[in-house]
Amino acid sequence: MPVLPIAGGILFSVLIGVWYTSAVWLYTRDTPAAAASAPATVVIPANAHAADGKSVFVNDACxxxxxxxxxxxxGQIGPNLDDLHPGYAQVKAKVESGGRGMPSFAQKLTEQEIRDVAAFVATSSGSP
Ligand code: HEC
Incomplete structure (x- = not known):
């Protein structure tokens, strides 16, 4: 009776199955480290010009x-931006929506001006 070879064949198939499913798991799962570091890699877009943002900051009441x-x-009414070190996305969001004492600039500035001033604040306060 060829019991031993059959049992061996079944065991072999099971091992291959375990190996294959763990390989699939390994290569399809989301890597938490990569997902977590994504927001930190948000950079200032190429169409935002920090140099132009300075005049927006000075002339448009910031x-x-x-x-x-x-x-x-x-100015002393809002937070000191040198201390706060806001990132580009943070400044852009705040300038667009305002809130808690800060006016919204969505109607007062163009999208280009908002990008520029956000880039200016983010770079000149030392935070990318
Ligand atoms: C009338 C006064 C006023 C003006 C003008 C103003 N801000 Fe503010 N700003 C504030 C106040 C008050 C806060 C605090 C709001 C809060 O705690 O959410 C603030 C908060 C912020 C923050 C911090 C957001 C955060 O996430 O904590 C940023 C960045 C900022 N302002 C940028 C700007 C820029 C850039 C301009 C010009 C386009 C501007 N502000 C114009 C009053 C002002």
Whole structure:
């Protein structure tokens, strides 16, 4: 009776199955490390010009409320942006929606001006 070879064949198939499913699991799962680091790699888009953002900051009232050394601004109503170090996306979101004492600039500035001022604040306060 060929019991041993059959049992061996079944065991072999099971092992192959385990190996295959774990390989599928390994290569299809989301890598948490990659997902978690994604927001940190958000960079300033190429169409945002920090150099142009300075005049937006100074001329469009950001300076009245905020302190930011690079703009020569010493406003005291909003948070000190040198201390806060906001990132590009954070500044852009705040300028667009405002809130809690800060006006929204969605109607006052063009999208280009908002990108520029966000790039300016993010780079000149030392945070990408
Ligand atoms: C009338 C005063 C005023 C003006 C003008 C103003 N801000 Fe603000 N800003 C504030 C206040 C008050 C806060 C705090 C709001 C809060 O705690 O959410 C703030 C918060 C912020 C923050 C922090 C957002 C965060 O996530 O904590 C950023 C960045 C910012 N302002 C950028 C700007 C820029 C850029 C401009 C010009 C386009 C501007 N602000 C104009 C008053 C102002």
């Amino acid at each position: 300076a009245t409320c905020h302190t930011l050394k690079a703009a020569g601004a010493s």
